[in-house]
Amino acid sequence: MSFMAQWTLEEIVEATGGRLYYGDPKTVASGVSFDTRTIKENNVFVPMVADRNGHEFIQSAIDNGASVAFWSDPIETAPQSIAIIEVTDTLVAFQQFAQAYLKKIKPKVVAITGSNGKTTTKDMVAAVASSTFKTHKTVGNFNNHIGLPLTILEMGEDTEVIVLEMGMSGRDEISLLSKIAKPDISVITMIGESHIEFLGSREGIADAKFEIIDGMQGGTLIYPGEEPLLSKKVIGPSVSKHIGTIKTFGKQEGNDLYPLIIEPSIRSTRFTTNRDDQLSCTLPIPGVYNVQNALAAILVGEELGIDYETAYHSLTHFELTKNRLEWKKGWNDSVLLNDAYNASPSSMKAALNYFQQIDVVGKKIVVLGDILELGEFAKEMHVSLHEAIHPDAIDLLVLYGKDMTYLYEEMTKHMSTDHLFHFEGDKEPLIQFLKDSVQPNDTVLLKSSRSTGLLEVVSELSQSENE
Incomplete structure (x- = not known):
């Protein structure tokens, strides 16, 4: 069992270069959160200033059990029902706090x-x-x-x-x-x-x-x-x-x-x-x-x-973080290989090379979604994926997303359109197509950048007809 981190307010003030505005320096806090939804009893609340000003959620933090909060808004707006540590920038103070704790442990x-x-x-x-x-x-x-x-x-x-x-x-x-x-x-x-x-x-x-x-x-x-x-x-x-x-x-x-x-x-x-x-x-x-x-x-x-x-x-015996090369029981007694957590051209090629080499009982179906953050290289990089696709080694290639249009156009030169499909926008037609296509013992690889949203497709295909 791990010994939970604890700090006195005095230690936190020293770590952050802040000023204790309300509260007893000897008071002990444990745990930290910048999200009021995850606040636990006696936590330190760090209100981040981003798209929304985290200071606005201070009452929710108090209601959920926070005992101390960083504060960079005008100090007169701080509540008096919780210990307050005044800092210039809550994010920088958060990082300084972490660095000091690392040095301590x-x-x-x-x-x-x-x-x-x-x-x-x-x-x-x-x-x-x-x-x-x-x-x-x-x-x-x-x-x-x-x-x-x-x-x-x-x-x-x-x-x-x-x-x-x-x-x-x-x-x-x-x-x-x-x-x-x-x-x-x-x-x-x-x-x-x-x-x-x-x-x-x-x-x-x-x-x-x-x-x-x-x-x-x-x-x-x-x-x-x-x-x-x-x-x-x-x-x-x-x-x-x-x-x-x-x-x-x-x-x-x-x-x-x-x-x-x-x-x-x-x-x-x-x-x-x-x-x-x-x-x-x-x-x-x-x-x-x-x-x-x-x-x-x-x-x-x-x-x-x-x-x-x-x-x-x-x-x-190591355990892989969820959604990375995750084998799942799939729709209609199929098998899913879920790797839709993130993607780059090199990782997608590596996954394709592996998948095309393995022996399976039924058909091999490959579902690829857009790779994001490629900017002006998006067309070139998506087209380059064709180098790793061997039409004889897969039975069905299904592409999803705007940038996968480039790969689809390239693959029409190498693969029969009876085995090649492209979807964009609403995922429901893609999901329905896959449910109609997948047979017992088929193996389906799903790979994309996370923000492309193929995890939603994985979720739908993970349900058997009886669920």
Whole structure:
């Protein structure tokens, strides 16, 4: 059982540089929330100022049990029925509070970023670390300038390792997160095309991901050694002041850790590595590409002093965050492979390559939704997906979304329109088409960016006719 975080108001004031306006400095608070719907008894309420001014919801926070609140509105508007800590900016104070708590608890900090695979790698790293240490990790996709501080402040006081996922959409965002967390170990999973709309090129993406070292003070960087955009950066003049050790993983010899044998199957992936060709690891998820995520996790374990046998055993039983490569019982006794949580061109190609190689009893049906945040590259990137689609390996290709029109037009050159369909807008026709098409023992892959909304389709197809 974890020991819940507690702070005196005096500690919070010191951490944030604020001023205690109402309340006793010795009063103890526990837990923190910026959403009044999740407030619990004795929590700290942090009213964020965004599209709506969070200060407007102070009464709801009080009603739900908050005992203290940050305050940056005019102080005379603050209620007197709750302890109030006056700060200049509630978000900055929230981040300072998290940083101070991290410094107090002193866990080993593992930070993870990358265009694809960061959540899976986070789950794998947490599984390996928790074999030996009290471990806390980012929940869901709470990986931004608000989610990361919240993750830190939710860790128990007995935490020994904290695993923090770091996401971004533009420059300087990961730099901020790294400076808050000051990682001991940083992992970059890969450089793909996610957020190319905002960063302009893969080089721009590499620059943004490499910001993960900005808060490091002599720790270890783990990255894919076969990515030239990163290999160039690790020899830069400013790197040595941040990084003490560099370790690489990859597909081939020359990396610190690489696979010797990979044996994929429909629901698992077995592999051995160059460190011990007699010792194998079996991941409880499909996809050869997940071996790279596992290699990164094994190297993190090595840095934490965890032996390979223990790490492999942990990976064999790790739990993947919901909606990522999730096998589900589908409509009409079919099987669904749900990967509609997020997508980039590279992750979609990887999922297609895996799916087309597996053996199934019935038909193979592929449902792909729009990949977002590609900007001016949207047409080029969606068309490029045709390179990973082998018409002989799938029975039905169903595309959804405005940008998938580009892929549909390209695929009409390679595939009979009897097996190729496109939908846009209202999802009901898509859902009905799939329900009419799916037969017992068919296997359906669903992959898209989350905001495209295919999770709604997954939900509908997860219901049997009798439910």
